[in-house]
Amino acid sequence: MVKKVTEASQAVAEAVKLCKPAVIPVYPITPQTHIPERISDFVNSGEFDCEMIYVESEHSAISAAIGASATGVRSYTATASQGLALMHEILHIVSGMRLPVVMNVVNRALSAPINIWNDHQDSMSARDTSWIQLYVESSQEALDTTIMAFKIAEAHDVLLPVMVCLDGFTLSHVYEPVDIPEQKEVDKFLPKFNPLFKLDTKRPCTMGPVGFPDTFMDFKKEQQDAMDTSIDMIKKVNEEFGKQFGRKYGDGLLEKYLLDDAEYVFVGLGTICGTARSVIDKLREQGRKVGMLKMKAFRPFPEKEVIDYLKGAKAVAVYDRSVSFGHKGAVFAEMTSAFNDIVKKPIFHSFIAGLGGRDVTLQHIEDSFDKISKEKVSTTEWLL
Amino acid sequence: MAETRPKKSEGKKLPVGAVILTPGNSDENKTGDWRSLRPVWNKEKCTQCMICWMYCPDMAIPQKNGKRLETDFDFCKGCGICKTECVFGALTMEKEKK
Numbered sequence: 001m002v003k004k005v006t007e008a009s010q011a012v013a014e015a016v017k018l019c020k021p022a023v024i025p026v027y028p029i030t031p032q033t034h035i036p037e038r039i040s041d042f043v044n045s046g047e048f049d050c051e052m053i054y055v056e057s058e059h060s061a062i063s064a065a066i067g068a069s070a071t072g073v074r075s076y077t078a079t080a081s082q083g084l085a086l087m088h089e090i091l092h093i094v095s096g097m098r099l100p101v102v103m104n105v106v107n108r109a110l111s112a113p114i115n116i117w118n119d120h121q122d123s124m125s126a127r128d129t130s131w132i133q134l135y136v137e138s139s140q141e142a143l144d145t146t147i148m149a150f151k152i153a154e155a156h157d158v159l160l161p162v163m164v165c166l167d168g169f170t171l172s173h174v175y176e177p178v179d180i181p182e183q184k185e186v187d188k189f190l191p192k193f194n195p196l197f198k199l200d201t202k203r204p205c206t207m208g209p210v211g212f213p214d215t216f217m218d219f220k221k222e223q224q225d226a227m228d229t230s231i232d233m234i235k236k237v238n239e240e241f242g243k244q245f246g247r248k249y250g251d252g253l254l255e256k257y258l259l260d261d262a263e264y265v266f267v268g269l270g271t272i273c274g275t276a277r278s279v280i281d282k283l284r285e286q287g288r289k290v291g292m293l294k295m296k297a298f299r300p301f302p303e304k305e306v307i308d309y310l311k312g313a314k315a316v317a318v319y320d321r322s323v324s325f326g327h328k329g330a331v332f333a334e335m336t337s338a339f340n341d342i343v344k345k346p347i348f349h350s351f352i353a354g355l356g357g358r359d360v361t362l363q364h365i366e367d368s369f370d371k372i373s374k375e376k377v378s379t380t381e382w383l384l
Numbered sequence: 385m386a387e388t389r390p391k392k393s394e395g396k397k398l399p400v401g402a403v404i405l406t407p408g409n410s411d412e413n414k415t416g417d418w419r420s421l422r423p424v425w426n427k428e429k430c431t432q433c434m435i436c437w438m439y440c441p442d443m444a445i446p447q448k449n450g451k452r453l454e455t456d457f458d459f460c461k462g463c464g465i466c467k468t469e470c471v472f473g474a475l476t477m478e479k480e481k482k
Binding site: 096098159196197204206208211215218219222 | 398399400401402403404405406407408409
């Protein structure tokens with residue numbers, strides 16, 4: 001193991017190299033650019049043997065990833081924002097064809113107005129594409145989760161693509177100390193990709209045929225079942241990772257911070273959790289019973305676990321870095337829907353925060369704590 | 385019979401991702417039933433040049449020992465490319481009778 005002070009994008013590139021995908025079709029877009037740049041450096045210097053395809057758009061990047069994955073090799077790409085939006089129609093095809101492509105999404109706002117900074121509108125807009133979505137908080141978690149993602153995606157009872165989402169700039173461009181695992185350790189953890197089917201001239205098959213009304217729905221149900229199965233697989237892979245590398249992230253789906261006796265809970269995804277931790281430490285010193293539930297897996301949505309972890313709380317503040325326009329923050333809407341049938345439940349408060357790179361400050365989180373500890377009914381606030 | 389496409393049947397699991405494992409199954413799946421125009425072949429004018437055979441995008445013109453056979457109407461979509469390419473006027477398009 002090597003400990004390096006490195007940028008999260010570099011850490012992700014190291015993870016990708018360690019997982020040895022054979023084909024990486026990629027198109028640059030801020031703030032994802034440093035990832036393909038670092039991977040290209042590895043390929044150029046001869047450290048990493050991989051076919052990089054410098055395509056003409058993200059639509060082509062993800063399409064080429066399908067072609068590569070269908071031939072039975074590990075395939076990876078990375079994008080952000082408008083790039084992910086341009087991939088949208090193909091995202092459904094990757095998951096429908098059950099190809100375990102792994103992609104880092106460096107979260108950035110969607111235009112207009114044009115904005116290159118962080119929020120979660122891009123990946124939240126892709127939440128119904130049947131991709132597993134894992135959100136990370138630190139460079140180390142970005143590296144570790146990218147490695148875990150291949151193992152989750154390629155499990156034969158899952159076979160779904162995985163998006164590993166990291167906050168643009170606030171994480172992707174931040175330098176932190178990161179443990180970079182040894183190649184032989186990663187090889188032990190992540191076996192060679194063993195495809196269920198592959199394009200092979202010796203044993204021809206057809207991939208991506210038409211699905212008539214008598215079968216289409218059944219295939220979609222299988223996808224949904226695979227998503228359900230992935231809940232246990234994510235937990236299992238997280239445990240295995242913990243055993244081998246000495247680090248794990250909660251139960252793989254959700255991570256608790258001082259949650260067990262907490263009356264007031266912050267819920268968030270990604271880097272906002274770091275800010276919340278600081279505020280919690282301060283409030284705990286003042287004797288306030290406050291904790292955090294970090295949502296790592298948004299798809300599959302770990303409903304049972306969410307209920308289990310939050311049912312004892314008095315009030316919950318949900319921070320959304322995206323909006324389902326005309327409705328609410330996506331995480332808030334799904335949290336409250338999870339508690340539909342539960343009689344004794346916390347009061348949920350919605351905070352729309354940090355859109356398009358707007359700072360989410362310690363003060364914001366402290367103020368929201370004041371609010372949720374006083375208000376007796378659910379509220380919505382934009383942290384402008 | 386080869387499986388022409390994934391079919392749902394009781395107790396049988398569908399192939400993951402709708403993969404079809406039996407190659408060459410397009411023979412089983414007749415696709416010529418939505419044709420509105422039909423190419424009519426005039427054997428007298430035909431010189432067996434095989435241009436129509438080469439141009440047919442659906443391989444619906446069979447040949448045997450270098451001789452053109454009747455169009456395969458199980459697969460012909462009536463696109464008229466054969467008629468357009470035939471320099472001897474051996475093909476004409478007629479309205480398909482139902």
